[in-house]
Amino acid sequence: MTIGPRKLGPYWLIGATTFSRIGTLAYTVVMTWAVSKAGGNNSVGWVNAAAGFTIVLVGISAAFWLDKFDKRTLLLLLDAAAAVVCLTAAAVLLLVPMSSVVFTGVVVAVVTSAVASLYSPASRALIPSMVPAEGLERYNSVYTGFSETSRAAGPGLGALLLAVGGSEAFPLSLIINSISFIISFLLTLPLPADPPRQANEHKQKKRTFCQSVRVITKHAILRGEVLGALSINFLLPSNTFILLNRIAETGAKASMFGLANFFEAAGAVTAALTAAIIAVQLRRIRASQLMAPIALALLLCLTAGIWATIISLTIVTALVTVYNIILFSQLQREIPREKIGRVIAVVTTSSAAVMPLGNLVFSKLSTTIPTHMLIWATTITLLVTGLAITIGNRKRGGSV
CATH class of the missing domain: 1.20.1250.20 (MFS general substrate transporter like domains)
Structure with a gap:
């Protein structure tokens, strides 16, 4: 299938999700190693538990309000928030002596998990406004293919950061993760707006x-x-x-x-x-x-x-x-x-x-x-x- 210029628009979303996913997975590999070194496997468990709890809690809350906002605007806000938090965390680790690796890992895990919990349904919900019904299977196949590719590329990048970053691998992974969210933000900008639709009186x-x-x-x-x-x-x-x-x-x-x-x-x-x-x-x-x-x-x-x-x-x-x-x-x-x-x-x-x-x-x-x-x-x-x-x-x- 040839993708012409007019049909390229929806595929910016695939690029956005792919880059942010690669950055997040690379960061996760480095974070797991850094937290384990700083606080042991028990600390890794606490970080993962905080992430899991956040995903479920924020996901449940999304069932109340997600369709009340423009999906494109929401994706942009999520990317921006995640980028700011990751950059701030990296700055703290690099500039503040004796800063806690475990605490930083927990905070970033909570924020990025909340972002992921909202980003996934919001991006999936945006797709029908850009792709005709008869093209959904093909588009979702490409979407999934790039997502799975990032699942392999992300940990590989994380391993590379551990190999070359040494003691600075953790803050470096945060910077890389922030850059991935910034790229995702820029790729989301060309997407069309998807304003909330007004339900009838019975549905309100x-x-x-x-x-x-x-x-x-x-x-x-x-x-x-x-x-x-x-x-x-x-x-x-x-x-x-x-x-x-x-x-x-x-x-x-x-x-x-x-x-x-x-x-x-x-x-x-x-x-x-x-x-x-x-x-x-x-x-x-x-x-x-x-x-x-x-x-x-x-x-x-x-x-x-x-x-x-x-x-x-x-x-x-x-x-x-x-x-x-x-x-x-x-x-x-x-x-x-x-x-x-x-x-x-x-x-x-x-x-x-x-x-x-x-x-x-x-x-x-x-x-x-x-x-x-x-x-x-x-x-x-x-x-x-x-x-x-x-x-x-x-x-x-x-x-x-």
Whole structure:
């Protein structure tokens, strides 16, 4: 597909999200190392807990007000705020003797997590105002492809900063992160404004988080698709523990863990690029129809070899990537514009909330049951959930 000058506008948003994501991931790598050195792994846990709590809290609040503001203006304000905070934190670390690395990490984690919690639904909600309905799958495929590329590039940049920055790596990573937000700000400027839409008198009543949830649950198809996404996000952490167990059982080198993550990122990018090519065909299927293939791909992990496990998890990651592309395209197409920001905030916040729960559950299971039982438990849960959604989707009726 050739992108002409008139069609380039929406792609500035992809550039903005890619640069800010690379900077944030690079900073996260360096911050984790610096906080661990300064305060131990317990301090890293506190920083991550502060970030997770902020994401959920701010995400819930977004369900009340996100659609009341111009999305482009909100994105600009978020980039500007994050850039200022990161630059200020870097200046404090460089200029103030004995400044606390751990405290700085917590403050920046809270701010950047709040920004991320708002940026994701706001940017996703802005897309339908720039991209026609028939082009959503292709656009979201490119969006996801660049996002997954940044997932690999960001940690690589962070490792480079640790290698060359020495004792100044932490403030340097903050400066790099700030620059990435400034670039994101500049790339967001050409985007069209998306002023809030006035609802009719009946719709002007106060909306709560639960009322935003009802927008999804009343939709005959989307409720199943979102339920499937939440189930996958809860079950997905099992992949990490399956991989760790296989590495221990086979005596593979620790570097295989990093290699597996690289293959998974490559699988996600490949899936996104493929989805962009077959975007027309993607509109004919529902995201939940991929739950059975995801479950079956996971069964390859039953082969005890480490490479079979890596290949299996790469396929799973690729299929989950396509699932997300289809899901967000459906949300952007089906949800009315005056509600879309809050609804996407509900989806992204719920996903952020269930993943830590999945980590807790599967970290415990991975030490109490054999690896093959962990694989079967995840697979069967995926299949049962997918079957339940398929049966539910056969019941017609309901609207947004």
